[in-house]
Amino acid sequence: MFQYETVENFLSGKTILVTGASDGIGKCCAETFASYGANVVLLGKNQKKLEAIYDKIEILSPGKAIIQPVDFNIATEGDYQNLSNSLAEQFQKLDGLILNAGILGARSPIEFYPSDLWHETIQVNVNSAFSLSKALLPNLKQSPDARIIFTSSSVGREGRAHWGAYAVSKFAIEGLMQTLAEELEKTSTIRVNSLNPGGTRTSMRKSAFPAEDPKTQPLPKELMPVYLYLLSEESKPIHGKAIDVREFEPANYLPK
Numbered sequence: 379m380f381q382y383e384t385v386e387n388f389l390s391g392k393t394i395l396v397t398g399a400s401d402g403i404g405k406c407c408a409e410t411f412a413s414y415g416a417n418v419v420l421l422g423k424n425q426k427k428l429e430a431i432y433d434k435i436e437i438l439s440p441g442k443a444i445i446q447p448v449d450f451n452i453a454t455e456g457d458y459q460n461l462s463n464s465l466a467e468q469f470q471k472l473d474g475l476i477l478n479a480g481i482l483g484a485r486s487p488i489e490f491y492p493s494d495l496w497h498e499t500i501q502v503n504v505n506s507a508f509s510l511s512k513a514l515l516p517n518l519k520q521s522p523d524a525r526i527i528f529t530s531s532s533v534g535r536e537g538r539a540h541w542g543a544y545a546v547s548k549f550a551i552e553g554l555m556q557t558l559a560e561e562l563e564k565t566s567t568i569r570v571n572s573l574n575p576g577g578t579r580t581s582m583r584k585s586a587f588p589a590e591d592p593k594t595q596p597l598p599k600e601l602m603p604v605y606l607y608l609l610s611e612e613s614k615p616i617h618g619k620a621i622d623v624r625e626f627e628p629a630n631y632l633p634k
């Protein structure tokens with residue numbers, strides 16, 4: 379796994395919004411970024427879980443976190459606009475948007491896939507990423523060096539039987555990433571990439587592979603060097619790339 383040594387407080391002065399900050403990889407991102415000095419906006423569905431993460435961050439990195447409960451399944455364009463306005467009032471700029479929240483949907487052949495769960499999975503995994511990036515682009519444009527990291531999966535790069543809406547949602551995320559990256563390439567300093575975390579020891583992984591020994595999968599904290607690198611100045615030339623955490627090596631993504 380990629381290792382990245384950086385200086386203490388290297389995210390100081392930056393504000394980073396993490397979706398799905400109440401659990402798994404997103405929770406670890408939020409705690410890690412705050413520990414390096416960033417202000418973190420914790421977005422998740424479950425307010426109680428967000429409050430618990432907030433309390434933990436408050437002890438280790440006081441004054442660094444704010445909570446933003448949003449249920450992507452029911453949020454409206456107006457809610458996203460209000461979020462953008464509220465962030466603009468609290469912070470001069472947004473330096474990072476980690477679009478990490480997701481649900482697994484059903485593990486089922488398409489023929490029997492429950493339609494309601496199909497729509498919910500597309501709503502939570504894709505439509506929210508569109509709405510949130512659209513609403514927050516003005517906030518990100520205030521930063522001299524912002525990053526958007528979309529979260530993909532190996533089944534978003536090659537389809538796999540029985541992964542249904544989850545796989546399709548991740549293919550859509552790759553398309554959204556590529557489209558936005560090309561739009562922003564020459565008109566902005568925002569850098570946009572997608573990241574496939576690979577199998578990681580979280581509750582989503584447990585739901586997807588209930589018979590697997592969880593200890594065979596890395597903990598979210600083992601992924602953090604890649605996230606930190608992608609938030610660093612060094613990663614500035616990396617744009618529009620579909621990145622795999624497990625095989626991450628900057629030279630493979632930096633222009634030759």
Ligand code: NAP
Binds near residue numbers: 578
């Ligand atoms: P997780 O532990 O299940 O956490 C999912 C997060 O998404 C939670 O914070 C959850 O919030 C949030 N979320 C779910 N539904 C939401 C909704 N309707 N509105 C707002 N937030 C919602 O998942 P994870 O394993 O950390 O996965 C994080 C990302 O990595 C996902 O995009 C996943 O597809 C991707 N990924 C994971 C793996 C893996 O092996 N773990 C592999 C490849 C890709 P609440 O807790 O408040 O419900």
